[in-house]
Amino acid sequence: MKRIYFFLITALLGLIYYTAGSPMEIADRVMVHAVGIDKTTEGYSVTLQVFSPEGGGTEGAFDPTRPNVSLVAAEGSCVSDAVHLCEEKLGGRVFIGQNRIILFGKGVDLSDEDRLFGYFLSSAEAYLNTECAAAENTARELLSIPIPSGALASEKFEEMIASSKERGCAVNCTLMSLLEAMDGGSPDKCVVMPQFSKPKSGSPKDSGDEKKQLTEDSGLLLDKGCIYMDGKRAGELDAKEMGLLGMINGSGDTVYTETEQDGLMLGKTMRISERAVSAEVNGGRIVIRVDCRTVPKDDSFFPDERSRESSDRKAAEKLTRTANELCEKLCLEYSPEAAGADRALRRYLPDLLRSCTGGMGALYGRIELEVTVADRG
Amino acid sequence: MNENSENKRISPYALAALLVMTRLFALSMYVPSRGENAALTAVTGLVISLLKLPLMYGAARLSAKAKRRPMIYGAMTAFAALVFIAVCADAFTDMLESLYPERMTKAAAAIVLILVCIYTASMGIEGTARTACIMLGALAAVMVPILFEMRGSMLTDRLDLFSPAPIAECTRSAGQLLRYFFDPLIFAVLLPYAGGADADKTTVSRAVKPYLIADGLITCVFFLMNAAVMGRFFGQSSYAFFTLSYNTHGSIIDRANGIFTCVSTIGAVLTLSALMLTARDGIKLTGLAVTRGRGFGITACAALAGVAFLAANGVKPAASAPAVSLVFAGFLIAGAAMTALGGHERAKTA
């Protein structure tokens, strides 16, 4: 075919453009980079942190020393309705593709999937690995905290989760893992999320003194994890427990512990270099074993090799002990699903699972979790 | 030197590359069933890849004696290719419309798609096969780093072969995997271009082996990645290929769904072009004297008319894909058997 047809067919792509409904330009989009969802009596209240460039003119697009955010909130019977009401207030089309975090307020029932997650799943723009976190009280309260550093306030949430996780003091929960927990066929729908809260004292004063604000902290605290069962908040875990949970269920790469050295308590972040899971039936009990090997992430100065080995061994022993305590707590108060028992059953004992008439939930009562942590030696 | 000779050859590896592109297209159209276990689907896919081996050797046997292909073979080939064109065009434009509801209309996309495929097919088997080779290399170079960057979202604990009813689930997965099962048909018709009229065993194995290895590898990687990233949620996703893309987070490109659209589109164009070449060859075998351009024109018009007719009567061509695939796979097996037994044929030159 002649060359002209190449150009004609390309020009015919205009047919797609001009027959389409409402093509959106980038300037018409409202960039959302944080979403907060709170439960109301009639449905949900959605708070959106949107990008609102302050200053800069046309030389630079926006001034990176300012927060460049504004908040908009609306209520609706579902998240989708609330977001559309927000769009009406903003006068533009919400773009959820670069959303950094979804915060869930205290009363939100995560098992209400259609009304809660329908909006995110219906959009081809949504990032399914968006971080999800719980707010101690309301999500709106947390999103309203002015975060002076950086151009994008929502990045603070991500950065705090990432740095806590790196230190072994938190687990992260993405939208994908949340959806999998809620809709993946596991009986208890158990999921653990990091929990943000406002510090009780030391919140940034409204003095209008920018310099002073810049030297203060972000006004957010991440020191707990929230455990959900069947979509509802069931309890809390502290920072160390979250790190241990990450080690047990495989979602974390590091774990934090404290060991005594020369009469002093030293904090150590250990990197999980190996992790092996096995499951077997032993005298009517289902024993799920998690064997880990850890190496210190930041090696402290030791006078000799023996001191280093002793420190590593103590850390491993402490981790073993605390991990098993956590496992016991999970099995008694919550669900072994938080530790990945459902995955272990499917993978290692499929015949047992298939033969059990009551389904996976009936087996949970028989599960024992055993964790062994070895040092690098 | 006759630059427009119809008898020019392509390398068997180029034919394999073209078939790999058709598999990429098929995978991008994959819609899992509710509760499906992606790891189990990976195993099913591997088994199907192995089962293709005798089928493709049988198809090769059928096409080997090009001079003796009967008119009925030509008619069936053309009809099969037309049906598959309708099925693929319908499915692909459905997918585009669902991904970009505000920016795509199905009719406009279908018209453009068919015209693009006519243009590509008009470049001949050499143009189409070489395009497949080049595009495969380019797509591999782009996709491998993207998939590598997804390792942060993967959790190997999610990989398990558990299913409450494994046989039923495997059967269901197999049905889905066989939705676009036209590789043996394309292979049978286009093999003479790779090996001449009498394709020998070396030529056939040079085309079949790399294709089946690539097919198995791509199927495995795709479904296992889905399992590791999405776990049990895989079964809730429509177009698993694109749902996987919504999990990507790269260092240069943040979300790679545009790249995934490119992969799917390129696969679709090359697949439809290969089917158009197949249909054209089939039409020629029936004895109708058609020029190259007219052959493609007839093919495209017939396919579009078919889709429009079926759509007007409430029949979605895409929905009939598995049945159509199996019918024509059966035809190929029967044809290969007939050729092997020296069945009733009329001498006809291609």
Place this chain on the structure above:
Amino acid sequence: MFLGDISAELSALKGILGHSADLNIARIRINGVDCAVVSIEAMVSTLAMSELVFQPLMSLEGGDKRTGAEIMRFCTDESLMTNNKVICYTHDKAVGLLFSGFALVLADGVPFGTALGIQGYAARSVSPPLTENELFSSQEAFAEVIRTNISLIRRRIKHPALTFEMQQCGKRSNTDVCIVYIRGKADMSAVAEIRRRLSEIRLDGVLGCGFVKPFLENSPERLIFSEIGTTERPDLLCLNLMQGRIGVLVDGTPFALVAPYLFTQNFETVDDYSVGSWFAVFVKLMRMLAFVLAAAFPGIYLAAVNHDPEMLGLKLLLNLAAGEKTTLLTLFTELVVIMLLLEILREASIRLPQSIGTAMSIAGGLIIGDTAVKSGIISSPLLIIVGITATASFVLPAFAQQITVLRLTFIFAGGFAGFFGISVCAVMLTANISAQSFGGVPFTSPLAPLKKRQIAGVIGRKDFARLENETTTTKDLT
């Protein structure tokens, strides 16, 4: 045919040339024999004419009595007036030689003329290349005179197998066209095919290689990239000749055509052989990247920003969104407008006299670029895109035409249909390129069909140790 009557011959020549004002006839009597020296004004060297023609002829005057035939024999056999002597029996041939800078000696009673090659027309000397600059390679480029170009090639390949075949093209221009190849390396069927295609050119005038090129291409109406290459460097042409390719020189143009020319060859330069092979790999990959950036980057950018903005990082996207909020036009319109402006600037810079080139740079850069951003007509991130695209397009001057058109094509494709549009455009373009071949050599060789031994030459440069032991011809690419 010459009949021997000098007056009649001169009248016939005047008649053929239409009494043209540039026809010079010098009539003299040598020992009683009427003779004439005919030439075209400014085509012959006056000094050479007087020293090599007039002086020897005048030396016969006053000597032994000679007939016209003896005078002519003196010119042809008994003297070394020039090294290029042609005997003409017909007026047509004589006229052709006159137009090629020959001086025609006629004698009364002699039924032929002797044409002596004493070219002295004004011609540009060998100068550095304008479009294919290199750092470590020769600074000579082809000139307009075909003979000069032949000598440039012969100086570099001192082997008897190097063959030049001259023929004329153009019904009225009778332009000299030379096919050059190395016997034993070039595919003789391809040489024969080129010879045939050149002889079938029915144009009135062949004024440059651009007039010849479409006749050598297969299906020129289909091509976006030509399988016939163009070069102004003699060293690059010699490199191609040694790889078994065929060159075509056209008188009056400082470019040579090369056939068959592969797509990947457009990324090759002679400097690749002057640097380390490791660096050659890097530079070649940069050129390939530059091609993609120049042709497809604006379209991909438009597709990403308008159709799939989640592909861009958050900070970049926020910058773009903030920038676009203040502009008057949509992003698509901005991109088309700025690309058209870029092409206008580029075209103007080619045609401009050098003296006001600086003023144009200031006008283009400051007035159009900077002021347009300040006034909100275009956004500043877009200027970066345009800058990258423009810079990348200068890396490959051979692709200037294609890049210009393809850039706009990809912009339309990406703007209208996002990555679907980009993909279909890319597939159609690749199919178009893949379907081409010349002399049985596919245009996309050695990528498709894959030739493992030649791939090293595509992504870099083969080591000289390998080049020593290998002899490459175009047959290795089929």
